[in-house]
Amino acid sequence: MDTVGITAFAAGLVIAIVTAPVGVSGAVFLLPVQLSVLQVPNPAVTPTNLLFNVVAGPGALWRYARSGQLAGPLTRQLVAGTVPGVVLGAVVRVFLLPGAVVFRLVAGCVLLPLGVWLVIRTLRANRRPANRTPWAASTVTGLALVIGVVGGIYGIGGGSILGPILVGRGHPVAVVAPAALASTFAASICGATAYAVLSLFTGGSIAPDWTLGLLAGLGGLVGGYLGARLQRRLPETGLRLLLGAIAAVIGALYLVQGATI
Template sequence: MELLAALLAGFAVAAVTTPVGVSGAVLLLPVQIGVLGLHGPAVSATNLLYNVVSTPLGLQRLARGARGQRTETLTACAVAAPCALAGAAVRVTWLSDPAVFRALLAVVLTATALRLLLPVRRRSPAGEGARERRTGLLAPAAGGAALLGAAVGIGGGSLLAPVLVGAGGWLTARAAVVALATTLTTSAVGLSAYAAFDAIGFGAAPAAPAWGLGLALGAGGALGALVGSGLGGRLDERYLRPLLGTLLLLTGAVHMAGLRP
């Protein structure tokens, strides 16, 4: 029953979040804690496993539709890898306190909610040095997103894309490819780090993912993303974004208050 619940949760979350460009991993964190009963760094690791399973298909589709960012993608992934390792180490040490982690989760949920309620507008950098500003922003933004993404368990793409679009003036399609590739890299490296930390007894336990639940969540997420991408043109984003934003905002407030959702 737990695996079935995880499969359905992954499907439902991805189907609803994909049309508005938000990673289902953000909403699955509260589901794992409040419904599936996971605890400790294993929550973050299991969420990264969800990303590893559910992300490749979406990345392949995006990459076919938006070409010309190979260099930027490789740069972001190269920076993300060591930062993801550091993020996992931070999670099993400094962020092992459940209260501290829940507070950070509340911040991430609230930030994602605000992104939905107040969509990021693309800045159009003009004049000399515009390209340098766009590319110069990439490495620190990808590193920061990977560090936080691995620690929390969201991958980091949902943090990176708004920065590239809003502050760097990137086209949304280009930012989406780089952000999703960063999410996949961060998730794969972070997942490996959590499994290794658990095996050698470094930091708080349990750190290894709940493999069965994570695979079920990811399989459901992959199917849900397919359905969500198909529904994208039929659902009115004017209503869906505020609905999801409000849900995330309320969930973040519950976690900040120290209550179970």
């Protein structure tokens, strides 16, 4: 394994350990590593992220399944929405948003306000009880469909956007995290396949970088399992703040990068 391969594996490992406890696959942080360190061409970074999700996902999901956290209606509702959404997002990404600047600005505009909203809401909830009414199943599935489109464009399967929204709505992180990872895993399989098919009919770097995606995914496979083990040892408030901070930091990073390119 060369230096690039070792870097990809290590990045996947560390990122997944940090993000798996809050239901984020880690692809949201892997993308800047691809662009800035591994020099993966755009838009191939998006399907490579989806490939990472496919390989890394089973690590955390296996752990959550063993602890009984995957059973429940939320997982089914999210999968039903994100799977068709991510395929549509792949088409939008290839034909309408191929440029790196627009791509980063769109991602930043989505993730930064979500992260800040979740952090503020979590801090306020510590001062006074929040009165939240759970959404109906149809609303959750519809939201998952919309976020799936965004996730297909961004290469994250949608889980890292759904997580902050649902947790901010009042759902426990212990319920949202496995459901979001399951939807990300299912959507990423469909999204990566869609990009592979689109690469047969269009020019440019659309197919995933198979070597880097697999190596980073193997790191994420190990890191995801370890991160899922850590979840029950972390307080709910800390998990909510971590999820909000992850979304806000990566959103701000992309807005800065998009504005300076």
